[in-house]
Amino acid sequence: MSDPFGRAIRDHYRGEREAPLVDRDGERTREHPIERWYFGEFEGDEWLESHLDGPLIDMGAGAGRDALYFQDRFETVAIEVSDRLVATMRDRGVVDARRADMFSLPEQFERDRFRSAYARGTQVQLAGSMAGVERFLSDLAVVTAPDATAVIDGYAPERDATADTFGYREDPAPGLAYRVYHCVxxxxxxxxxxxxxFSPDRLRAAAVGTPWTVAEVRYPRSDRPVQWVVRLEKA
Structure with missing residues (x-):
């Protein structure tokens, strides 16, 4: 399977990258900021840490930046779909890095395995549809404890500034949009x-019928709030 994203990040870690990782949307391009997004130091956030506990599943863990921080505090399992990213995490010292798909969790982990779940990087929006988001929430409920919490983030179509996001596509339905691009x-x-x-209100609607409720919504960047962060709790 083609994996330019994972290969570029692994080459960067090994000091072997000589070309940029480019995101492309038709004729539009941008250089992916690998060092800043994946290898910068993760600084703990008091709010975030107050809502996460171990065992933690870090979904879409990238190069392991956040997992390295959390594993010093409690058991952390970091998952990625790229073998190269998993190898990079292990080389960097992530104790439990695994190749696993966040959209098929019950096939890969036992029931009630995790006390909390974490996905920062808008990966949940790769569910592709609101039906896919609902399935993800239901599956996540299977592998997390009855009193589990989860923290996820996403782009905010309810905010006008989000329309400037790379790869953005409008949707006439309130609180919904798309984002489309590929890596080279x-x-x-x-x-x-x-x-x-999807907006937090759309997430609330998707959670109906699952054990999750949206307990809190934040927009961390007050200067340009194009992303939200949500805390989920089991109902």
Whole structure:
């Protein structure tokens, strides 16, 4: 399977990257800021840490930046779908880095395995549809404890500034949009990524019928609030 994203990040970690990782949306391009997004130091956040506990599942863990921080505090399992990213996390010292798909959790982990769940990087919006988000929430409920919490983030179609986000596509329905682009590294082209952007209100609606409720919504960047962070609790 083509994996320009994982290959570029692994090459960067090993000091072997000579070309940029490029995100492409038609004729539009941007250089992916690998060092800043994946290898910068993760600084603990008092609010975040107050709502996470171990065992923790870090979904879409990238190069392991956040997992390295949390594993010093409690058991942390970091998952990624790229073998190269898993290898990079292990090389960097992530104790439990695994190749696993966050959208098929019950096939990979036992019931009630985790006390909390974490996905920062808008990965949940790769569910592709609101039906997919509902399935994800139901599956996440299976592998988390009855009193579990989860913290996830996403782009905010309810905010006007989000329309300037790379790959943004409008949707006439309130609180919904899309984001579409693919990655290119050297001569390798990745599959098209389809993000279903949804507002916290849409997330609340998707959670109906699952054990989760939206307990808190934050917009961390007051200067340009194009992303939300949500805390979920089991009902």
């Amino acid at each position: 590294y050297e001569d390798e082209v990745g599959e098209t990524l389809l993000f279903r952007l």
